[in-house]
Every structure is written in C-alpha cells, then in structure tokens.
Amino acid sequence: MKTQVVIIGGGPSGLLLSQLLDKNGIDSIVLERRTKAHVLGRIRAGILEVGLVNLLREAGVADRLDREAFLHEGTILSFEDMQFGISFKEHTDTPVTVYGQTEVTRDLYAARAAAGGKIEFTTENVTLHDARSDAPYVTYTVDGEDRRIDCDFIAGCDGFHGVSRTSIPEDVRREYEKIYPFGWLGILSETPPVSDELIYACSSRGFALCSMRNAHLSRYYIQCDLDDQVENWSDDAFWSELKRRIPREAADRLLTGPSIEKSIAPLRSFVCEPMQWGRLFLCGDAAHIVPPTGAKGLNTAASDVHYLHRALTAYYRSGDETGLAGYSEKALARVWKAERFSWWMTSLLHRFPDQTPFDLKMQQAEIEFLRSNREAQSVLAQNYVGLPY
Ligand code: APR
Numbered sequence: 252m253k254t255q256v257v258i259i260g261g262g263p264s265g266l267l268l269s270q271l272l273d274k275n276g277i278d279s280i281v282l283e284r285r286t287k288a289h290v291l292g293r294i295r296a297g298i299l300e301v302g303l304v305n306l307l308r309e310a311g312v313a314d315r316l317d318r319e320a321f322l323h324e325g326t327i328l329s330f331e332d333m334q335f336g337i338s339f340k341e342h343t344d345t346p347v348t349v350y351g352q353t354e355v356t357r358d359l360y361a362a363r364a365a366a367g368g369k370i371e372f373t374t375e376n377v378t379l380h381d382a383r384s385d386a387p388y389v390t391y392t393v394d395g396e397d398r399r400i401d402c403d404f405i406a407g408c409d410g411f412h413g414v415s416r417t418s419i420p421e422d423v424r425r426e427y428e429k430i431y432p433f434g435w436l437g438i439l440s441e442t443p444p445v446s447d448e449l450i451y452a453c454s455s456r457g458f459a460l461c462s463m464r465n466a467h468l469s470r471y472y473i474q475c476d477l478d479d480q481v482e483n484w485s486d487d488a489f490w491s492e493l494k495r496r497i498p499r500e501a502a503d504r505l506l507t508g509p510s511i512e513k514s515i516a517p518l519r520s521f522v523c524e525p526m527q528w529g530r531l532f533l534c535g536d537a538a539h540i541v542p543p544t545g546a547k548g549l550n551t552a553a554s555d556v557h558y559l560h561r562a563l564t565a566y567y568r569s570g571d572e573t574g575l576a577g578y579s580e581k582a583l584a585r586v587w588k589a590e591r592f593s594w595w596m597t598s599l600l601h602r603f604p605d606q607t608p609f610d611l612k613m614q615q616a617e618i619e620f621l622r623s624n625r626e627a628q629s630v631l632a633q634n635y636v637g638l639p640y
Pocket residue numbers: 259260261262263264265282283284285290295296352374377408409410411412413414534535536537548549552
C-alpha cells in the first residue's frame with residue numbers, strides 16, 4: 252500500500268489530523284491499536300479552547316458540538332469556604348466550550364467514516380522504518396497478516412505509550428518529566444452540576460474539582476494518594492469527601508447519585524524534544540503530557556495538529572518545506588507554555604505530602620493574591636482560555 256501520510260494512533264490527535272489533511276486533499280491512513288469501541292470508551296476531560304473549536308469547524312466536525320455544547324465565561328476557585336470567580340469574558344472576551352473529549356473523538360470518527368477515511372483497527376507490531384529517508388514506510392500486522400505502507404511522512408499520534416516517540420533514537424531525544432505524588436479519583440454521575448461554572452477547590456484535605464458534561468451529567472474529582480484504589484471508595488465515601496473539600500454552600504446544594512464511572516488517574520508533566528525526526532512528526536500525548544488541572548491535554552494536541560497540517564499542506568501545495576522544518580520548534584514553544592500553566596495550577600491547588608508550614612503559607616498567599624489582583628486573574632484567564640497558536 253502507499254499513502255502520503257501514515258498516522259499512527261486513532262485518538263483525537265490522529266483523527267483530527269487525518270480529517271484536516273483530507274480537507275486539503277492529502278491522503279492518509281490511520282493505524283489504531285485498539286477497537287473503535289475501546290477508544291470511545293475512554294473518559295477524558297471536557298474543556299475545549301477556542302483554538303480547538305475553530306479547528307473542528309475547519310475540519311467540518313463542529314455541527315453536534317454547536318448543538319450540544321455550552322460556553323463558560325468564567326470559573327470559580329475556592330480555598331476552604333472562601334471562593335471567588337475569575338471572568339474569562341472580562342479579561343479575554345473569550346469563552347471555553349464544555350463538551351466531552353470523548354464526544355469530540357466520536358464526532359471525528361463519524362466524519363472520517365463519512366469521508367471514506369482509511370482507518371485500520373486492532374493493528375499490531377506497528378514499526379516505523381527509514382524515517383530519516385525521503386521514502387519512509389510502516390509495517391504492521393492486522394488479523395495475522397503482515398502489511399507495509401509506503402509513505403512520504405509519518406505522524407506519531409499514538410499517545411504516551413505508543414511506539415513513535417521511542418522510534419527517535421535515545422541519544423537524540425531529550426525528555427523532561429515531573430511525576431506528582433498524588434492522583435485524581437474521578438466519578439461521572441447522572442446528576443445536575445453543583446454549579447453553573449467549574450469549581451477548582453483547594454482545601455487542607457486536598458484538591459477537588461466540580462465539573463460537568465451537560466445539565467444532567469456531572470464530573471467530579473478529588474485528589475487521592477498515588478497508591479489509592481477505586482475499590483477503597485464507595486460512592487458515599489466519595490461524596491462525603493468531596494463535600495469536605497468544596498465551599499459549604501456548594502456542599503449543601505450538591506445533588507449526589509450513583510457513579511456510572513469511577514477511576515483513578517496519575518498526574519505527570521512530560522515533554523519530549525524534539526517533536527520531529529526526519530519525516531516523523533509527533534503530535535499530542537506522544538510528545539507531551541500535562542496534569543489535567545489546566546485542561547490542556549487535548550487543547551495542546553490541537554495546536555500540534557494545527558501546525559503540522561498547515562506545514563504538510565504547504566509542502567504538498569507548493570513544495571514549501573519551512574513549516575515542516577520548523578514544526579518542532581513552533582509546537583514546543585506553545586507546549587512549554589501549556590506545561591507551565593498546568594504545573595502552576597497543580598502546584599497552586601493541591602496538597603503535597605512534603606509541604607512545610609511555610610509552603611502552605613505561600614500557597615495561601617498565592618491564592619489570596621489571585622483573589623485580590625486583577626492582573627493575576629487576567630494571566631490565569633489568558634492561559635485557561637488558550638494562548639494563541
Ligand atoms: N499502534 C497503533 N495505535 C497506537 C499504538 C500503536 N503502537 N500505541 C497507542 N496507540 C493508540 C492508542 O490506542 C490511542 O487510541 O494511539 C491513540 C492515542 O490517543 P490518545 O492517548 O488519546 O492521545 P492523543 O490522540 O494525542 O490525545 C491527546 O486528548 O484524549 C485526550 O486528554 C487526552 O491528553 C489526551 C489528548
């Protein structure tokens with residue numbers, strides 16, 4: 252087989268890239284290790300920056316989002332019972348869109364199917380070859396049959412545990428990592444959200460987040476120990492702990508119900524440099540990971556996809572290679588800003604086991620400065636709604 256771009260990974264990065272390339276007349280094949288049902292079974296965050304929404308519109312994949320999503324013009328931060336709002340509208344005149352990332356992936360799969368996009372599921376032994384040449388190729392196995400695809404370029408959209416990043420030689424890669432000493436225990440419940448806006452809560456018992464998917468589906472998280480287990484948490488135990496961490500007036504109006512999903516996720520910051528090697532280009536979680544506090548995972552993958560699809564389009568349309576040559580530098584410039592914001596929000600709002608009384612005072616002073624200073628709130632708002640591409 253031959254195609255122009257082989258895309259490894261059928262998550263949001265790979266699907267969005269394939270759709271945008273298709274819109275620009277560029278052929279691609281997506282290789283996905285899992286089944287479509289498995290990919291769509293993943294519960295992910297639900298905050299979309301305007302840049303991602305614009306990309307989905309450019310890709311022709313925003314119709315359901317426009318019908319079902321809702322806009323948030325601010326968020327709430329709390330410290331014990333003290334709470335304050337930060338207005339995105341006042342500081343940036345830009346909202347964020349609340350729409351499950353799983354729904355984004357579902358819409359992308361539907362769009363690829365409607366366009367006759369080529370996606371191979373349950374692929375095994377995906378291996379990249381000759382990425383440094385001008386004739387790279389990918390081999391893999393599907394249904395016991397060995398296959399080969401010759402291509403012009405390879406896009407590594409296969410997430411943190413994929414094969415693309417490690418196809419770049421170890422002595423070429425520079426990896427930066429921070430593993431946080433806690434996780435997030437999250438639940439999904441068919442209950443109305445406790446608040447019209449998200450509540451990011453810092454408390455002496457740890458962090459909590461009150462989020463949502465729609466008016467009837469809520470998403471809540473509490474910080475938990477790294478070695479904690481979902482089995483340790485009954486629904487009642489979760490709700491009781493959440494109420495202890497959010498402001499009393501929110502706890503008093505919280506409507507609880509059975510969890511329809513419950514899971515624990517670890518938190519890490521990670522960046523691989525460079526994000527390209529020969530004709531291999533990394534996008535999304537294949538190249539970088541953020542703690543979910545700033546809701547930057549998919550939104551940073553989106554800017555990677557934006558840069559790469561424009562670079563590939565310029566190459567095929569006019570032979571212009573400047574976008575491809577500068578992809579890694581361009582993408583990393585925005586990646587590191589998202590890493591900084593996600594690390595800062597995580598450091599601001601979580602309890603760290605080794606925190607000294609002085610550290611706690613610094614954390615409280617940081618939150619008080621944020622509460623009382625317009626410019627500090629503006630900086631948070633600019634980062635949260637999404638820095639420019
Ligand atoms: N071969 C083929 N596919 C693979 C391989 C492989 N060797 N390894 C991983 N994959 C697939 C995974 O099964 C997954 O579906 O690559 C896909 C990667 O998808 P994600 O992990 O969701 O990463 P990405 O598409 O970059 O999404 C970025 O979006 O889903 C949100 O917040 C989430 O941070 C994440 C962001």
